[in-house]
Amino acid sequence: MSEAIAMEARELGKKYRRGWALRDLSFRLPAGRVCALVGPNGAGKSTFLGAATRLVRPTTGTLELFGVPVTDPAVLPRFAFLAQDKPLYKRFTVAETLRTGRELNPGWDQAAAERIVRAGDIALDAKVGTLSGGQRTRVAFALAFGKRPQLLLLDEPMADLDPLARHELSGLLLAEAAEHGTTVLMSSHVLADLEEMCDFLLVLAGGRLRMAGDTDALLPAHTLLTGAAEDGALPRELTEGCTVVEHRVTGRQFTALVRSEGPRAELPDGPWETAVPGLEEVLLGHLRPSEAPPLITAAARPSTPLEAA
Numbered sequence: 658m659s660e661a662i663a664m665e666a667r668e669l670g671k672k673y674r675r676g677w678a679l680r681d682l683s684f685r686l687p688a689g690r691v692c693a694l695v696g697p698n699g700a701g702k703s704t705f706l707g708a709a710t711r712l713v714r715p716t717t718g719t720l721e722l723f724g725v726p727v728t729d730p731a732v733l734p735r736f737a738f739l740a741q742d743k744p745l746y747k748r749f750t751v752a753e754t755l756r757t758g759r760e761l762n763p764g765w766d767q768a769a770a771e772r773i774v775r776a777g778d779i780a781l782d783a784k785v786g787t788l789s790g791g792q793r794t795r796v797a798f799a800l801a802f803g804k805r806p807q808l809l810l811l812d813e814p815m816a817d818l819d820p821l822a823r824h825e826l827s828g829l830l831l832a833e834a835a836e837h838g839t840t841v842l843m844s845s846h847v848l849a850d851l852e853e854m855c856d857f858l859l860v861l862a863g864g865r866l867r868m869a870g871d872t873d874a875l876l877p878a879h880t881l882l883t884g885a886a887e888d889g890a891l892p893r894e895l896t897e898g899c900t901v902v903e904h905r906v907t908g909r910q911f912t913a914l915v916r917s918e919g920p921r922a923e924l925p926d927g928p929w930e931t932a933v934p935g936l937e938e939v940l941l942g943h944l945r946p947s948e949a950p951p952l953i954t955a956a957a958r959p960s961t962p963l964e965a966a
């Protein structure tokens with residue numbers, strides 16, 4: 658049986674008056690993954706989340722959630738979106754906030770929503786406006802999970818949390834997602850969060866997809882090399898033998914993040930040292946401007962029209 662697909666974009670693009678914010682985005686996200694959406698400021702992350710939540714109308718292409726086009730209102734019960742500013746009514750109590758969730762969502766799970774709130778020692782009769790930032794985030798999580806979405810979209814969910822609240826809420830998020838098989842897509846600039854939580858990566862830069870796939874398929878495709886530079890440049894055997902994602906020359910030394918088309922063993926031999934890069938090194942390499950073609954693993958490639966038929 659083929660794997661269920663939570664999200665599939667084909668040539669998705671968004672053009673504003675000043676130019677393209679998103680361009681030719683084509684990928685698929687298999688269901689059940691916890692996916693990081695990563696990119697420098699202005700990369701198009703919010704625009705993409707807007708397209709996925711029907712707040713931004715794409716200029717080109719299509720986007721489907723669980724096979725339903727986002728243009729179809731039938732997609733609405735399938736996802737929940739937690740915006741970065743976690744908009745909640747400050748004058749409502751926590752109980753009233755959850756009641757709004759119950760009244761607006763047919764599949765509402767009151768027990769789960771209350772459990773999430775109570776685990777943070779938040780009184781149900783407390784006014785939302787009196788809660789701390791971390792407590793408000795917890796209530797927003799309760800609202801999002803109470804909906805029992807198949808896909809949870811989060812825009813910088815941990816941005817305003819202290820390390821303890823961050824740790825607690827990421828644990829909660831992973832536990833709830835695992836228990837219900839929820840697919841999660843979260844944007845974040847905090848690499849430590851991504852390393853701990855995510856098993857799938859979508860990397861955007863300049864509105865284009867730079868990398869997509871399972872973390873444990875993407876990382877082993879890369880190698881970090883250090884060696885002697887030749888006249889201030891990378892050795893030619895290297896540039897000819899593999900794809901250089903990013904490199905730097907400092908004095909007579911170079912460091913380069915490279916990928917070969919196959920496993921690490923297929924790298925050209927040479928007078929350089931190799932090391933296995935971590936997530937941070939691979940991400941930074943792809944966030945900086947690069948001539949290297951995007952890396953989209955097989956699991957992240959959209960189906961061809963023939964397969965889709």
Ligand SMILES: Nc1ncnc2c1ncn2[C@@H]1O[C@H](COP(=O)(O)OP(=O)(O)OP(=O)(O)O)[C@@H](O)[C@H]1O
Binds near residue numbers: 673675678698700701
């Ligand atoms: N409503 C809008 N009108 C015009 N241009 C916009 C609009 N929203 C975003 N843009 C532009 O689109 C590009 C992508 O912006 P977007 O907010 O999607 O990036 P981002 O990756 O979310 O950035 P950040 O990490 O800073 O939040 C930017 O150049 C931005 O100026």
